[in-house]
Each structure stands twice: as structure tokens, then as C-alpha cells.
Amino acid sequence: xxxxLILFAIFFGSSGEKLxxxxxxxxxxxxxxxxxIRSVVYSEIFEEAETTYVEFAYARPDTxxxxxxxxxxxxxxDTLWVMxxxxxxxxxxxxxxxxxxxxxxxxxxxxxxxxxxxxxGSKIIFDLIGKEDVIPERLKIAADRKLNIKEISxxxxxxxxxxxxxxxxxxxxxGEFDFFFLHIPDDFDFIxxxx
Numbered sequence: 001x002x003x004x005l006i007l008f009a010i011f012f013g014s015s016g017e018k019l020x021x022x023x024x025x026x027x028x029x030x031x032x033x034x035x036x037i038r039s040v041v042y043s044e045i046f047e048e049a050e051t052t053y054v055e056f057a058y059a060r061p062d063t064x065x066x067x068x069x070x071x072x073x074x075x076x077x078d079t080l081w082v083m084x085x086x087x088x089x090x091x092x093x094x095x096x097x098x099x100x101x102x103x104x105x106x107x108x109x110x111x112x113x114x115x116x117x118x119x120x121g122s123k124i125i126f127d128l129i130g131k132e133d134v135i136p137e138r139l140k141i142a143a144d145r146k147l148n149i150k151e152i153s154x155x156x157x158x159x160x161x162x163x164x165x166x167x168x169x170x171x172x173x174x175g176e177f178d179f180f181f182l183h184i185p186d187d188f189d190f191i192x193x194x195x
Contacts (some may be wrong), residue, residue, distance in 0.1 A: 012065055016117035020126050023147045024105050032173035033058040039068075056101060057174035061159050064100060065177050072134040072180050075100075078192065081181040089189040090181055099166055104128075104139055104152055112139060123150065 027033060035056040042049040058064040066073040072083040080093045104112075112128035113139075124147075136154035143149050147151040152164040184190050 016114050016119075016126065019117065019119070019124055019143075019147070020108060020114060020141075023050060023126075023141075023143050023149065024108060026147050027102055027149070027171070028106050030171040031060060032171070034172065034174055035101070037101065037169040038165045038167055040163045040165070041156075042163075044159060044161070057177065058100070058102060059173050059177075063177060065174075065180065072178060074177065074179060074181060083180050083184075083188070088187060089191055090184050092181070092190070092192045092194055094194055105141060105149060108141075121145070180182040 007168075012032055033056070035054075037054040039052045039054055040049050041052075052068050052070065055067045056064070062075070062077050064075050070085060074081045075095055075098070078095045078109070080095050080098055081090060082093065083090045108114075109127060111134045112130055115127045115129045117127065118125045122145060124143050124145075126141045126143075128141065130137045130139070135157050139154045141149060142151040142153075148166075148169060150166055154162055156162050
């Protein structure tokens, strides 16, 4: 009982910034990140929610992919490729201004201040406020006791509420990436907006 109280005091005695920095360090030191994400985007204008399941893979220092039933996205360095199944096209773009799900946690001190946090013993919820001209302006990150991210929620630039739930996670380098842009199907248009 005394040991449990001591552990309780150590876990709950940590400051929010220290806990969030520990979460950030855990992901920054991982060789890779593999997530199965459920993305729910709620549009207040249309009063409806759209749910999408995304396979996300990241390998340090700068390679990632996101695959859903609507599109495939791949990034290497400063270049981004987006394959839209609905529009039957592949676009090559610059990574400038693109935020990935893990950017919020890896670089949180660059863009956000910790407004507050709640630690109930089973989960920690961090409430972040953006610094000047940061989008999204407000962000919530939920982590479990082992400091694994479980949910990221925010309002996007269109005013839609976004909830990203991490359903499955591996903190290891992905085995391989789908570099779909190397072999674009004949019935897809290729658009290069980097030129």
C-alpha cells in the first residue's frame, strides 16, 4: 500500500510540461512510428461527421506514408506526393506548411504553450494553446500511463472538429513504404505543382 502511494505521488507529482516532454522524447527517440488511426472530422456547417481509417508510417529522419481508402500520401524530405482515387490524379507538392500527426508532439514547444493538463491516473490530457499564427490554435493530446499517445483533437483551418484516435501503435521502423509515385497508373493524371 505504501509503495503504491509513493508511485502515485511520483506519477502525479510530475509537472505537465515534464510529462509532455517525456511523451515527446519517447516518440522523438523511436526509430519509426506506425499507427492505425481513426480520423473523425465533424463539420458544424453540414452537421455531419466523416470517419476515415488511416495507416500511417514514419521512418526517421524524413520519410512517411499515409494510406486510406480515399488517397495515398507519401513524403520524402521536402517533397510530398498525393494520389487521389476520386480525382484520378497524383500531385507532387512541396512539404512547406504540411503538418503530420506526430508533428504536434515532437515539436510542441516550437508552436504551443501548455495551457493545462489533467492526470486521472489512467490517462493524461494536455491542453495546448498555439503561439502566434499557429494552426490549429488549440490542441488536445491524450496519452496513457505509459505515455503512449491515444488521441489528438483540434479544430482545423476550415472550422471542422478533428479527432485522431490511435487504435494500434508500433514504435519501430516500418518494413517498407508504398512509393506509388514511381509507377503512376496510365489512367491517372500527374500534376507537378513544385515547378
